[in-house]
Amino acid sequence: MDRIRIIGGNKLHGTIPISGAKNAALPLMIAALLTDETLILDNVPRLADVALLQRILGNHGVDIMAAGKRPGDHEYQGQTLHISAKNIIDTTAPYELVSKMRASFWVVAPLLARMHEAKVSLPGGCAIGTRPVDLLIMALEKLGAEISIDGGYVIAKAPGGLKGATIEFPKVTVSGTHVALMAATLAKGSTIISNAACEPEIADVADCLNKMGAKITGAGTPRILIEGVAKLHGARHTVLPDRIETGTYAMAVAMTGGEVQLSGARPELLQAALDVLAQAGATITPNNDGIKVSRNGAGISPVTVTTAPFPGFPTDLQAQLMALMTRAKGASHITETIFENRFMHVQELARFGAKISLDGETATIDGVSQLRGAPVMATDLRASVSLVIAALAAEGETMVNRIYHLDRGFERLEEKLSACGATIERISG
Numbered sequence: 366m367d368r369i370r371i372i373g374g375n376k377l378h379g380t381i382p383i384s385g386a387k388n389a390a391l392p393l394m395i396a397a398l399l400t401d402e403t404l405i406l407d408n409v410p411r412l413a414d415v416a417l418l419q420r421i422l423g424n425h426g427v428d429i430m431a432a433g434k435r436p437g438d439h440e441y442q443g444q445t446l447h448i449s450a451k452n453i454i455d456t457t458a459p460y461e462l463v464s465k466m467r468a469s470f471w472v473v474a475p476l477l478a479r480m481h482e483a484k485v486s487l488p489g490g491c492a493i494g495t496r497p498v499d500l501l502i503m504a505l506e507k508l509g510a511e512i513s514i515d516g517g518y519v520i521a522k523a524p525g526g527l528k529g530a531t532i533e534f535p536k537v538t539v540s541g542t543h544v545a546l547m548a549a550t551l552a553k554g555s556t557i558i559s560n561a562a563c564e565p566e567i568a569d570v571a572d573c574l575n576k577m578g579a580k581i582t583g584a585g586t587p588r589i590l591i592e593g594v595a596k597l598h599g600a601r602h603t604v605l606p607d608r609i610e611t612g613t614y615a616m617a618v619a620m621t622g623g624e625v626q627l628s629g630a631r632p633e634l635l636q637a638a639l640d641v642l643a644q645a646g647a648t649i650t651p652n653n654d655g656i657k658v659s660r661n662g663a664g665i666s667p668v669t670v671t672t673a674p675f676p677g678f679p680t681d682l683q684a685q686l687m688a689l690m691t692r693a694k695g696a697s698h699i700t701e702t703i704f705e706n707r708f709m710h711v712q713e714l715a716r717f718g719a720k721i722s723l724d725g726e727t728a729t730i731d732g733v734s735q736l737r738g739a740p741v742m743a744t745d746l747r748a749s750v751s752l753v754i755a756a757l758a759a760e761g762e763t764m765v766n767r768i769y770h771l772d773r774g775f776e777r778l779e780e781k782l783s784a785c786g787a788t789i790e791r792i793s794g
């Protein structure tokens with residue numbers, strides 16, 4: 366099993382190119398199931414989750430061609446995928462594949478919308494809470510699907526096709542919104558999704574669906590309107606930059622000090638997180654090429670933050686912020702409201718000498734002047750990278766074990782950080 370070895374203490378200086386967003390690339394690839402024509406996606410990150418989804422789509426009969434690099438392409442250029450779901454040969458998504466990645470469950474929506482049937486294993490994914498799919502099932506039932514659960518599989522049928530409906534989510538759900546949106550594009554009549562998730566990845570998927578011939582308005586707001594169409598066609602779409610990767614590297618720079626240009630980043634995708642970083646003492650400068658982040662001289666100030674759906678502070682940056690706050694001058698408070706068990710990093714951060722106490726959904730972090738490197742274990746994707754952030758500032762050596770979590774969502778992490786002066790290497794085997 367690969368590990369990452371880090372010797373902390375170096376400031377970060379240089380440029381980090383921001384990859385395409387994992388959480389947009391995955392639903393965009395899934396949306397290709399809605400049409401028998403080719404969907405071309407540019408700027409798809411090279412990640413374990415993307416590779417796994419390629420296998421899952423392949424199992425349904427989808428052909429995927431990954432275009433190589435052209436001369437002059439930047440070495441970090443995302444890949445271009447040509448995805449063709451001309452013939453769907455199997456509407457079952459098996460346990461062996463779906464259990465490894467939660468988002469793969471979302472294939473239920475396009476399969477049902479286009480093939481009028483789907484049998485999809487209940488999902489797995491990061492251990493950050495119970496993560497039920499009741500609201501996704503509710504949305505599909507509203508659209509006229511008959512759904513049963515048998516042997517760990519969701520079996521969905523819509524013999525006459527889906528029908529437009531009003532779907533009101535009792536709580537904001539990204540997965541529920543993606544599923545409702547994709548399913549409604551091919552439903553007969555119009556659909557209203559209210560209390561929809563406003564995450565930028567939803568709007569990115571809706572943009573792509575509209576290029577494919579869907580009639581969607583309001584994506585990115587809590588009320589989305591979809592006028593169903595009989596057929597979708599091929600299109601070409603570029604995956605938006607990863608706001609969580611952006612925020613993660615911004616926090617790494619705030620942690621170590623130094624100055625880094627986050628190339629290709631879009632500040633409006635993570636304004637709440639950038640505001641918190643500025644409060645913590647980092648200097649954030651949006652520019653033509655992305656965002657410059659620096660922290661020179663000044664220490665880290667404590668903050669009080671509560672995670673919330675977009676445009677609030679993202680839960681996917683909570684662990685990274687906690688790592689940063691371990692070295693703040695005073696006590697910080699971080700409240701997690703989205704996932705009930707997203708504090709797996711707390712016990713691992715303690716191995717560096719961090720002082721964190723938990724009370725229900727709130728963590729209190731008493732900043733310490735110095736962290737010390739330690740052997741630690743990655744537990745889930747964002748928790749893993751919070752350990753990397755701590756290690757970059759810790760005295761001495763850290764060994765991060767079980768880094769397959771990191772490979773799910775961070776493209777060439779060690780290369781990007783070492784190019785900015787970090788002492789970080791992957792140890793294979």
Ligand SMILES: CC(=O)N[C@H]1[C@@H](OP(=O)(O)OP(=O)(O)OC[C@H]2O[C@@H](n3ccc(=O)[nH]c3=O)[C@H](O)[C@@H]2O)O[C@H](CO)[C@@H](O)[C@@H]1O
Nearest residue numbers: 388468496497498499500501537538539540541681703704
């Ligand atoms: C691949 C992807 O895009 N993953 C993101 C997505 O996850 P995901 O789409 O799974 O997250 P949701 O927004 O759906 O979940 C939000 C909350 O709603 C609950 N819930 C959800 C569905 C349901 O049927 N019933 C229910 O109770 C969840 O348990 C959670 O407490 O949004 C999360 C919240 O921004 C992010 O942390 C994940 O990185």
Ligand SMILES: C=C(OP(=O)(O)O)C(=O)O
Nearest residue numbers: 467468490491681746747
């Ligand atoms: C929790 C995440 O992913 P997933 O929803 O795929 O588990 C994440 O991206 O932080």
